[in-house]
Amino acid sequence: MAPHPARTQPTRRRDWSGLLFVLPFLAFFALFLVWPLVLGLGTSLTDTTLAKDGQFVGLANFGEALDDPVVWSSLWHTLLFTLLSTPLLVLVGLVFALLVHHLTPARWLWRLSFFAPYLLPSSAVSLIFVWIFQPDFGMADGALAALGLTPEIGWLSDPAVAMFSIVLATTWWTVGFNFLLYLAALQAIPDTYHEAAALDGAGGWRRLWTITLPLLRRTTGLIVVLQILASLKVFDQIYQMTAGGPEQSTRPVLLYVYQAGFTNFRIGYASAISYVFLGLVLVVALVQLRLFRSPEEAA
Amino acid sequence: MSTGDTTATRPVGSGPLWTTRRARRSVGDGTTRLGGGPLVTAALLVITAALAVLWVLPLVWAVLTSVKPEGETTAIPLRWLPSQWTLDAYHKVLAAGDILRWMANSLITATLTTVLVVLLSSLAAYGFARTTFPGRRTLLAITLAGVVVPPQLLVVPLFSEMVALNLVDTYWGVILPQVVAPAMVYILVRFFQALPREVEEAAVIDGASRWLIFWRIVLPLSRPVLAAVAIFTFISTWNNFLWPFVVTTDPGTMTLPVGLTVVQGSFGLRYAQIMASTVLAALPLLIVFVVFQRQIVRGVAHTGLSGQ
Numbered sequence: 001m002a003p004h005p006a007r008t009q010p011t012r013r014r015d016w017s018g019l020l021f022v023l024p025f026l027a028f029f030a031l032f033l034v035w036p037l038v039l040g041l042g043t044s045l046t047d048t049t050l051a052k053d054g055q056f057v058g059l060a061n062f063g064e065a066l067d068d069p070v071v072w073s074s075l076w077h078t079l080l081f082t083l084l085s086t087p088l089l090v091l092v093g094l095v096f097a098l099l100v101h102h103l104t105p106a107r108w109l110w111r112l113s114f115f116a117p118y119l120l121p122s123s124a125v126s127l128i129f130v131w132i133f134q135p136d137f138g139m140a141d142g143a144l145a146a147l148g149l150t151p152e153i154g155w156l157s158d159p160a161v162a163m164f165s166i167v168l169a170t171t172w173w174t175v176g177f178n179f180l181l182y183l184a185a186l187q188a189i190p191d192t193y194h195e196a197a198a199l200d201g202a203g204g205w206r207r208l209w210t211i212t213l214p215l216l217r218r219t220t221g222l223i224v225v226l227q228i229l230a231s232l233k234v235f236d237q238i239y240q241m242t243a244g245g246p247e248q249s250t251r252p253v254l255l256y257v258y259q260a261g262f263t264n265f266r267i268g269y270a271s272a273i274s275y276v277f278l279g280l281v282l283v284v285a286l287v288q289l290r291l292f293r294s295p296e297e298a299a
Numbered sequence: 300m301s302t303g304d305t306t307a308t309r310p311v312g313s314g315p316l317w318t319t320r321r322a323r324r325s326v327g328d329g330t331t332r333l334g335g336g337p338l339v340t341a342a343l344l345v346i347t348a349a350l351a352v353l354w355v356l357p358l359v360w361a362v363l364t365s366v367k368p369e370g371e372t373t374a375i376p377l378r379w380l381p382s383q384w385t386l387d388a389y390h391k392v393l394a395a396g397d398i399l400r401w402m403a404n405s406l407i408t409a410t411l412t413t414v415l416v417v418l419l420s421s422l423a424a425y426g427f428a429r430t431t432f433p434g435r436r437t438l439l440a441i442t443l444a445g446v447v448v449p450p451q452l453l454v455v456p457l458f459s460e461m462v463a464l465n466l467v468d469t470y471w472g473v474i475l476p477q478v479v480a481p482a483m484v485y486i487l488v489r490f491f492q493a494l495p496r497e498v499e500e501a502a503v504i505d506g507a508s509r510w511l512i513f514w515r516i517v518l519p520l521s522r523p524v525l526a527a528v529a530i531f532t533f534i535s536t537w538n539n540f541l542w543p544f545v546v547t548t549d550p551g552t553m554t555l556p557v558g559l560t561v562v563q564g565s566f567g568l569r570y571a572q573i574m575a576s577t578v579l580a581a582l583p584l585l586i587v588f589v590v591f592q593r594q595i596v597r598g599v600a601h602t603g604l605s606g607q
Contacts, residue, residue, distance in 0.1 A: 017509055018430020022438060025423035025484065032476040033445050036456035043456060099347045103340070108592060113351035116358065119584040121538040121556035124577045128361045131570060139360045142377035172357060184600035204339065233449045236540045240560055254451050261455040262545070274452045285447045 044271035050261075054268050061272035071273055073248070074256040075280070077163070081238075081252060082231040084167045089227050090220065092171060093178030098208070100179075101186040111183070118176030126240035129169040130156065156242055159249035166238055166250060173237070174230075178223050185219040186212070221292040228288065232281055253277050358581070365389065365574040372570040388575035397550055398576055401558035402583065408473045408543070408554060409536040415478045416532045417525055424487030425513050429499070439488070445481035454545050461546055472546045473554065477536055483528050486602050490524045491517065527598030530591070537584060555580050 044061055048054030065071050100110045117125065132139040133155035140155055155165045189212065197207050235254040238244060244251030244259075253273065261270030364372055365388050367381035392398055426432075427439045457476050458467075466472035494517065502512050518525070543554040550558065559580050588595060 015430060016432050018426045018432040018435065021422045021426030021430065021509075021513070022432075022435075025419040025442075025479075026438065028419060028475070028479050029442065029445065029481070032457065032460075033448065033453065033479050033481075036453040036460055037448065039459065040453065040456040043459075096350070099343060099350070103344055103347055105344065110347055110351050111596065112589065112592065113354050116355065116585060116588070119534060119538075119588055120581045121559065122540050123556040123559035124580050127559065127573055127577045128357050131364065131574065132357060132360060136375050137373045137377050139357070139377070142379075145376065172354065180596060180599045183596065188600065229447065229449075233451055235451055240540075254449070257452070257455070258541075267455055267459070270455050274455065278448070278452055281447060281449060 040271045040274055043268050044275055046268045047266075048268040050265040050267060057268070061269050062276070064269065065272045065276055070248075070251075070256060071253070071276065074251050074253040075277070077250055078232060078234060078252040078254070078277075080163060081167065081170075081234050081250075082228060084163070085170055085231045085234075086224065086227045088167065088171045089175050089178055089231075090223055092175045093223070094182050094216070094220070096175065096179045097182030097186055098212070101183060114179050115176035117173045120173065122173070122236035123240055125169060125173045126237050129165070129172075129237075130241055133165055157246055159247045162242055162246055162250050166241060169241065170234075170237060178227065181223055182216065182219060185216055189215050225288045225292055228284060229281070232284065361574045361577055361581075365571055365578050367571055369569055369571045372574075373568075388569075388571035389579070392572050392576045392579065397558055398555075398579055400551065401553055401555040402580075404470070404552060405537050405555040406583075408470055408477075409533050411470070412474050412477045412536045413529050413533045415474070416480045416483055417529050419478060420480055420483040420528065421487055421518065421521070421525060422513070424484050424491055425517060427484070428488045428491035429517075430509070442481050442484055445479070446485060450476070451541050454541060457542070458545055466546075468547055468549045468552050470552065473543050473552070476542060477539065480532065483532065486528060487521070487524065490521060490601070494520060523594075523598060524601040526594055527602050530595055530598055531602075534584060 043054075045056060045058060046054035047057050047061075096110075096114045100107060100114065103110065120128075135141065135154070135157070138155070141150075141153070144151060144153075154161055156162050193211050193215075194207055197211055202210065233254065234252050235258070238250050238252055239255055239258070242250050244255050254277070257270050257273050257277070260266050260273060363380065366384050366386065367378075368383055368385055368387065371378055371381055423442070427435060427442075453476070461467050461472045464472075466475070498516055498520075499512050502516055507515075537554075538556055539554075540556045540560070544557045544560070547553045547557060550561070553561065559576060
């Protein structure tokens with residue numbers, strides 16, 4: 001046990017009792033994260049299927065994965081989804097937060113409206129949007145028809161459109177989380193900043209650009225990092241809304257992993273694709289760490 | 300947990316949060332935060348209301364579909380309102396029985412997962428933040444690296460592991476892999492590090508053990524952030540799809556999101572019933588949010604995730 005002065009002294013007594021606090025978590029961490037990670041890597045070097053334990057095949061699965069056009073196209077779909085959804089989810093979240101933060105009347109109502117979809121399971125979101133995107137009697141077409149438009153959009157049936165429809169549904173579903181993070185950050189900005197600027201004659205629009213947005217920079221960095229990592233993991237809503245179609249135009253890499261493993265029963269090959277993808281995620285994470293690393297975390 | 304209580308126990312160390320509430324009281328004209336004339340305010344109010352309507356429209360449409368007679372759901376041109384309001388679809392969905400079972404399964408697995416996450420993560424975070432055992436930094440770094448690993452990638456090897464452990468189609472099979480939450484450990488480490496040490500040090504001088512300090516001092520001081528961790532763990536576990544989908548095949552152990560996806564097939568094209576089950580599935584967490592809205596919104600600030 002470290003008595004008070006120990007904190008400032010350069011040498012500390014070896015104290016193993018702290019390990020007891022960490023051990024229970026580490027046990028689960030090892031069993032259900034590290035072990036499957038190692039197991040997967042081992043499996044990726046074999047031709048294991050769901051039915052039988054495989055033979056060691058070296059890097060054959062990785063070679064096949066790199067030659068498999070579906071790996072590349074599904075990686076591209078994951079990337080495309082990330083590129084389309086991240087800016088939308090960050091910007092819409094910011095705009096909603098600025099509006100709700102600015103308005104006092106019925107704030108709880110606006111907050112509830114924008115956050116509510118985040119509380120739905122992906123299955124509910126997918127069922128609702130498949131229903132909305134129905135041709136002819138769906139709400140999307142119905143709403144456009146009410147505006148006098150009948151553009152005949154194949155929301156989920158046209159390979160050129162389906163990914164955009166999925167991004168739209170995803171924005172509706174998950175923007176509430178970023179919205180709440182921005183709202184919390186806005187509430188932490190002392191009003192005295194604004195009051196001082198107002199005394200100096202700065203209007204609301206000007207204060208938004210010179211005070212609020214610059215103060216939100218750190219928050220934005222964090223939200224972008226979290227959002228990119230979350231978007232790269234896309235699976236649920238695509239699996240449920242289009243199953244990767246039409247013509248595999250929306251199949252993300254995680255769906256291909258799932259299909260290779262549980263539909264084609266090629267566990268070894270599925271693991272190899274997993275590791276190719278994990279490599280990509282790690283690269284993205286490391287780049288972000290370099291870009292957004294805050295000084296305090298270096299300590 | 301009362302409002303006064305949370306304010307009183309809020310750590311002095313976390314500066315910005317402390318100023319938040321006081322700053323909010325000094326708001327200028329009462330209707331807007333940033334000033335601007337009444338015209339600007341009115342315009343922003345209209346924009347916000349329009350966006351809010353747009354945002355709840357999909358939910359409203361789901362509810363409207365669910366209360367229509369089945370024949371009207373696919374009318375062309377589309378009918379916004381039912382000619383005759385009916386709860387028929389709800390009766391049929393509830394009579395089929397499975398949805399209540401799935402809700403119970405979700406409630407059990409999400410609750411147990413949440414309890415375990417809060418317990419394991421807060422213990423580990425305290426160990427990382429406040430004790431000095433050798434290897435602490437390395438273990439913390441490994442834990443943080445775990446944040447980056449997409450859980451979906453582990454599904455295939457985890458399934459093999461669950462087969463070996465004989466946990467397929469059991470609650471524990473659903474729960475155990477979800478108990479590992481390195482991101483929550485990270486949030487709690489940062490929070491504990493920001494707590495003032497003085498109180499703990501006084502307790503040490505009085506001869507209190509580490510366990511006592513953790514249970515009697517640190518945890519009570521951390522109630523808001525623990526609530527936030529619990530709430531977000533519960534939401535994400537309640538809604539998690541892929542892992543429960545893989546590890547359960549028996550409708551008796553399926554969770555709500557998994558059952559809902561399966562349901563689509565069994566209802567064929569009965570849209571009123573599909574939407575009724577969707578609405579029922581959405582309801583529990585919506586109610587929880589309406590009740591705990593203030594705590595949840597404030598909890599986010601305590602996670603430090605907002606970057607302030």
